[in-house]
Amino acid sequence: MLANPATKYIPFKPFERDFSERTWPSKRITHPPIWMSTDLRDGNQSLIEPMSVERKLEFFDMLIRIGLKEIEVGFPSASQTDFDFVRKLVDEKRIPEDVTIIALTQARPELIERTVEAAAGAKKAMIHLYNACAPAFRKIVFNMSKEEVMQVAVDGTKTVMACMAKHPETDWYYEYSPEVFSTTEPEFALQVCNAVTEAWNPSPQKKIVFNLPATIEATTPNMYADQIEFMHTRLNRRDSIVLSLHPHNDRGTAVAAAELGLMAGADRIEGCLFGNGERTGNVDLVTLALNLYTQGIHPGLDFSDIDEVRRTVEHCNQLPVHPRHPYVGDLVFTAFSGSHQDAIKKGFAVQKPDAVWEVPYLPIDPADLGRSYDAVIRVNSQSGKGGVSYLLEQEQGLALPRRLQIEFSRAIQRVTDETGREVSARDVYGIFEREYLSLHSPFKLIKHRITGDPDAGEGKQFSIEVELEINGERQVLTGEGDGAISAFVNSLGVPLRVVDYHEHAIGAGTETKAACYVEARIADAPTGFGVGVDRDIVTASFRAVLSGLNRYVAQYGTSQLSGALDKTAA
Template identity: 25%
Template sequence: MTRKILVFDTTLRDGEQVPGAKLNLYEKVEIAQQLKKLGVDIIEAGFPASSQGDFDAVRAVAERVGNTSDIMITALARAVQYDIDRVYEAVKYAQNPMIHMVLGTSDIHVEKKFSKSKDQILQIGVDAVKYARTLCPQVQYSTEDASRSDFDYLWTTIEAVMKAGATMINVPDTVGYAEPEEWGHLIYRLNDRMKNVNPDVILSVHCHNDLGMATANTLAAVKNGADKVEVTINGIGERAGNAALEEVVMALKTRNQIYEATTGINTREIINTSRLVSSFMGLDVQVNKAITGDNAFAHSSGIHQDGLLKSRDAYEIVHPEDVGLEDMELVLTARSGRHAVKNALEKLGIAPQSTDDFEAIFEKFLQLADAKKEVYNHDLYVIVESYYEATDSATNESTTAFSDAFYDLQDLQVISNSTFPSASIRLTRGADVIPASAVGTGPVDALYSAIASVTKIDAKLVEYNISSVSRGKEALGKVKITLEYNGETYMSKAADTDILRASALAYINAINSIIVETLQPTIHV
């Protein structure tokens, strides 16, 4: 029988504890709205006792997102009356509020952090739960550092707070110490005992990723009886982060026959949610991150591309459409094979008539791929045209100059200062050399304004990112632009040893991608 697993998202609390990832009230509400759209069951919106700003943000989430009964809003408290009151005052505006409190159970926490006896800590926890239940019908109790706790004391605590009125028991692997087999065994034992005391109390886990096992531990817990998982978008959180929502959810969906469990998550909203969180928090997603990384559905190996084009099941266990992407991406590099290049040409409406023609075009492709790492669609047009120009010159025939439609960067100069940032560029389009200058609010804004003045494509810059690759010797620029008239979005990237040149090339690649959409001829060569 398939069980329904509740998804408790703590992106706005544990995720926000990442240094530099502070969110304002507006951003918290926006992310919470998207989490609701994603279909999470519970949102932990913050830590109200920490500041007035966080209190206000939690209250705003409760009022604006928790205004329906299909989602629960909670926030974190220590097991003290002041914290519990602050949580209740903030979440009480939700239709379905909950108070979440945490208190350590390991010897390290009890003796070194609190300097109290185990009996004293146990009584503090029981009293806190009893008080919280006078305010709110839903109370979750977290046994902090459970993975390093003595089992007998851990169980004694859980049994006592259940009898005191806790409706959810959360068992955290606070420092990522657990190993899947032992963690699964611990959850099995606790689940068995809890169901005998009160089967209505929900058993939850909260796993950290210090040893890279957060997702594995969370799934082991589900397999051994956990009713609820605590996760974050993109796996963000303290230190090495938390179990990633997208990894846990897609593992349960993809290997349902193993876990016999499902969630209420609308998986097609995963990518949208990931990008919103990444943008607001200023935290890049690791490119090879499972499910939400840029390369999660990108394939550059010729062997893989050939297999995927024959049958997507060959190398694809999760369909990109299932998580909100349009399709897999076959990245054309020097490692790409003939099958991938021919497929890319066919998508552009370019159909070589003979094997010899294709082989000549493929050879030119490899030469360009060796020079610039990644080949884009507009590059393919230029490759085909250059081949034809050489071929047709012998017969005095002419071909349409598709490459004249694309822009290339010849040179740039950027002046950065606090009063008058400006940029001058020289673009080429076919035989034309087009200079332009512009000012902006900063050097990149000035640079992009100058490019836009040449291309005259009415597009809005939605995202911009520059990051270091090749041990800091090379910069990778990424942009996402949206056409104003139809809302179509285009993403592109480019690398260069100069960060401003990488930024410019990424923007120009995006512009050229738009131009490709307007061409789409059928070329028989």
């Protein structure tokens, strides 16, 4: 690092003179913005491995369930995969009538035409056109004057109108972004947007969207808010405009910039779930939405099963969500410190179900997000009861997944509460063994035989014949699936769905064993874990499934499994 960074970096100054007419600092956010998810476009293009069509469909369906009404579905002119995906949504009528799909395009006629073709036939579709307006881009990237940049925006807008006119069956909307607005002279951004307004001729009944992106976050959130209020108070025909924000997170302040931008007059926010996106990411729509929720404002989006949302996003993006990520990370509702645990316990003791939420250290009730209170109190050295996970890994080689650490801490907590003493490494493993490894009723694995056929139909690539002891009687079961575990689960005939899976080796050389951890949802109970250890990894995974199933029976009984058990026995 330079001793004097001022010789290389200068502070960004959006206005020539101080913007003294700001009113946003005294404003409050009183209602949610219009939300637009760009996960399938901006988020997808930033992935190491872009989503397949199957993953995109899974993500799209989840966004619908959450309640998104505006979804940017791709960049059809840039990729045949994106074009085909948008056509698939339209041709297979996968888009609800109240949802607007959005397709991004650059301002070249042939790309605009291709983009409109991709979305044509949808009930409601928006074309999102952009061109870079910032000085560095005008000078370095495009070698254009301000007049030439403005003409690109106007000509592109007129081309969009002409292409839309060829497809009157679709209710068309238009969005324009002066790209890199964050480092564009506000006066010039205003000129470009007003010129686009003149070309498009919006109305209060059919508004145009002006999206003002912090394409590169260049300054503090308050200055971005000044830029937004400058536009908000000066745009021509403001009553015919939806003013939109698209904050990136280069400085780590995208959430703050978005919230201050709303206070400054914006109506709409574009972002991604959990902040995926180029470089340091787009603004996180989940954090923004739940920040509103903690202030008593329903965001209009449903995160009542936030763990399921996280699992889907992690699967589709193939990127993990950080354990400290606001609201959703595995550890964000977990207290390790003894003083924190004490305050939380006392808070829960006096908290009434219908009262204002006042539990210390917890800004939101985890139950509102479908999360368990069991994750709130964890036992480790900070609480004076030993580092449970550390002991298991150091002494037994068992590296528990985070959510299993949380689940297992309940068993340790029961023992420490009952005995009032410190638990040793031997105690910890003994409790773990009883809880997960020594349960063999009603299901006990005897042996299995698996065959694979890669040419078999979907869901039938693997066949299994498994011998189990069920309620003391030996039974031979068969099943098929697209993997060994799915074939095994299908053979059991019980309502079990594997939602997460982890494995690792224990030891080395000829003494190596495999440890498998399966998180499963059985019937309508909360998810729970099973653990299996064996020299053979497939056998270990089967033991893990049966461990979870036997733990479910021990806790809930067999009432919801009786039909399956009867069928199995028959």
